[in-house]
Amino acid sequence: MSFEKAPTTAMQSGAVLRVENLSAWYAESKALHGMNFDVREGELLTLIGRNGAGKTTTLRSIMGIVRKRTGSIKFKGDELIGRRVYEVARKGVGYCPEERAIFSSLSVRENLTLPPVLQKGGMSDEELFKTFPNLLRRAGSQGTKLSGGEQQMLAIARILRNGSRFLLLDEPSEGLAPVVVKEIAEIILRLKTQGFTIILVEQNLRFARRVADRHVIVEHGKVVDILNAAELEADMDRVQTYLGV
Numbered sequence: 551m552s553f554e555k556a557p558t559t560a561m562q563s564g565a566v567l568r569v570e571n572l573s574a575w576y577a578e579s580k581a582l583h584g585m586n587f588d589v590r591e592g593e594l595l596t597l598i599g600r601n602g603a604g605k606t607t608t609l610r611s612i613m614g615i616v617r618k619r620t621g622s623i624k625f626k627g628d629e630l631i632g633r634r635v636y637e638v639a640r641k642g643v644g645y646c647p648e649e650r651a652i653f654s655s656l657s658v659r660e661n662l663t664l665p666p667v668l669q670k671g672g673m674s675d676e677e678l679f680k681t682f683p684n685l686l687r688r689a690g691s692q693g694t695k696l697s698g699g700e701q702q703m704l705a706i707a708r709i710l711r712n713g714s715r716f717l718l719l720d721e722p723s724e725g726l727a728p729v730v731v732k733e734i735a736e737i738i739l740r741l742k743t744q745g746f747t748i749i750l751v752e753q754n755l756r757f758a759r760r761v762a763d764r765h766v767i768v769e770h771g772k773v774v775d776i777l778n779a780a781e782l783e784a785d786m787d788r789v790q791t792y793l794g795v
């Protein structure tokens with residue numbers, strides 16, 4: 551598999567998202583234990599770590615899906631802790647869950663147009679279909695009839711249409727064939743070039759390496775290391791040790 555190299559991000563300005571001492575719970579069970587990291591405008595950051603490390607919980611905590619949290623999550627200076635999911639979404643944060651959440655009985659077009667536009671500047675249907683030509687071909691097909699890759703594209707397209715400029719993508723490559731993974735990587739790189747800010751949870755290190763500016767390594771609900779793309783390339787052993795591969 552070969553990817554184009556990620557475009558270098560222009561010197562990033564300040565943090566658009568700042569996570570400080572974030573802890574989170576599922577009922578009485580603590581899943582995050584004081585996470586600290588930030589994301590700069592236009593940056594593509596990955597969360598990497600073993601199964602159960604807390605990557606998905608971090609995205610769900612930012613989005614407000616996990617409600618029981620302490621610490622601070624500041625988005626453009628506003629505190630997100632205490633906010634409801636719809637309020638976070640209205641601020642321009644889009645979440646694409648691992649399970650993709652496609653309405654199976656609806657067509658591609660209906661899946662795209664059903665959710666409300668939350669922010670001005672969402673992609674028009676024309677732009678969307680240009681970015682995702684496969685979806686144009688399948689516009690009338692039912693959600694269940696789509697391949698895994700098409701479902702992933704639809705899930706991403708949906709949050710672009712609603713105007714989100716800050717994207718939380720949970721394992722978009724999961725379960726997809728290498729050729730489709732490559733297509734998704736190219737779409738993500740294009741979004742980055744267009745100025746979207748992205749947090750990507752990814753187990754596929756090869757995929758993560760090709761698209762990201764920085765990598766946040768998560769272990770037992772904590773950030774144990776942060777490496778930029780060049781540092782990761784220079785010290786793959788370090789990352790592989792974290793991942794246990």
Ligand SMILES: Nc1ncnc2c1ncn2[C@@H]1O[C@H](COP(=O)(O)OP(=O)(O)OP(=O)(O)O)[C@@H](O)[C@H]1O
Nearest residue numbers: 576579580581599600601602603604605606607608
């Ligand atoms: N709905 C839930 N209820 C209770 N515990 C949960 C729930 N979801 C996750 N957990 C627990 O929280 C911890 C962090 O899980 P999380 O899904 O965030 O990890 P992850 O790094 O995303 O791993 P994976 O790639 O396996 O999803 C794990 O111990 C997991 O068992």
